[in-house]
Amino acid sequence: xxxxxxxxxxxxxxxxxxTADTRTFVLAPSSGPFTYRAxxxxxxxxxxxxxxxxxSYSMSSAPETDTELMTTVKRVAGGRVSNWLIDNVAAGDExxxxxxxxxxxxxxxxAPLLGFxxxxxxxxxxxxxxxxxxxxxxxxRLLCADRDAxxxxxxxxxxxxxxxxxxxxxxxxxxxxxxxxxxxxxxxAFVGTDTDADVYVCGPEPFMDLVxxxxxxxxxxxxxxxxxAAVIAPEGDDAEGDGAASAEVEIEGTVTIIxxxxxxxxxxxxxxxxxxxxxxxxxxxxxxxxxxxxxxxxAKLVEGTATMRVNEALTEEEIEEGYVLTCQGxxxxxxxxxxYE
Numbered sequence: 020x021x022x023x024x025x026x027x028x029x030x031x032x033x034x035x036x037x038t039a040d041t042r043t044f045v046l047a048p049s050s051g052p053f054t055y056r057a058x059x060x061x062x063x064x065x066x067x068x069x070x071x072x073x074x075s076y077s078m079s080s081a082p083e084t085d086t087e088l089m090t091t092v093k094r095v096a097g098g099r100v101s102n103w104l105i106d107n108v109a110a111g112d113e114x115x116x117x118x119x120x121x122x123x124x125x126x127x128x129x130a131p132l133l134g135f136x137x138x139x140x141x142x143x144x145x146x147x148x149x150x151x152x153x154x155x156x157x158x159x160r161l162l163c164a165d166r167d168a169x170x171x172x173x174x175x176x177x178x179x180x181x182x183x184x185x186x187x188x189x190x191x192x193x194x195x196x197x198x199x200x201x202x203x204x205x206x207x208a209f210v211g212t213d214t215d216a217d218v219y220v221c222g223p224e225p226f227m228d229l230v231x232x233x234x235x236x237x238x239x240x241x242x243x244x245x246x247x248a249a250v251i252a253p254e255g256d257d258a259e260g261d262g263a264a265s266a267e268v269e270i271e272g273t274v275t276i277i278x279x280x281x282x283x284x285x286x287x288x289x290x291x292x293x294x295x296x297x298x299x300x301x302x303x304x305x306x307x308x309x310x311x312x313x314x315x316x317x318a319k320l321v322e323g324t325a326t327m328r329v330n331e332a333l334t335e336e337e338i339e340e341g342y343v344l345t346c347q348g349x350x351x352x353x354x355x356x357x358x359y360e
Contacts, residue, residue, distance in 0.1 A: 027049055048088065063116055092104050123219070140227075164200075203232070220242045271353055
């Protein structure tokens, strides 16, 4: 069976105002039922001022509890897509989204679930919490750090979940305006005796680093990082600086890229990703984060082998089917062929 197209259209059926700068978009995909796992995300494709942009947003709904698909977007300084969605998209409009991606999902065990959320990092974690409460017997405890009370996302939704699961769900709200920034002592105090828990962390980088470094273990820590679009290095004689000569080293073999009706082959370079090879060959393939988190650059490896440096988007099943994140995939074989679908 052919794989479904990467992008599909979805109608925005309604928009929920979560805070002054946060909106939940309720979506009805044109293909019908949208199969996903709690904690996953989809990538939006929009055109702003004639430029195609792609950004990934986590689902705040959970398939076990919600009949509607929901993604939640927060306004950020300089966030071209986030701000455009909030300012321009209305109920009844159509948007383009990918199928779901991501491995920030529930593990198959009975360990307690601890969620550490910074700001909009609550988005995938509330999805995980709803799923765990509805489909398992696990205890769920969430620590949500926000700037101040007006910034708290999903305040009513979390209160409703606590009322429904009073014996299994605990939510602690940490407000920077009242208590200062979260510190390691507060993280340890929240963990308490649940050192064997599965810990899910999402939020600003300093917040995530703090939690990861403070958690004593032996439980496991899972993180979801919201990657930003990378800046492409300038082309030309001076693009590589003093390292230009070493960048020209080539080794035996070729890398072939197929993108729509174009096919290019370039000599293989050590350590060069498929995305970099495609650009060197004059193609402009899709990408967004360039950190292995968003799956916008996904392609299928149809010949040869490759290793991904980082993979926080593709499942084991997708990898077995031959899919690769081209921003992270480096060919292992002398020759390799990837096809963007």
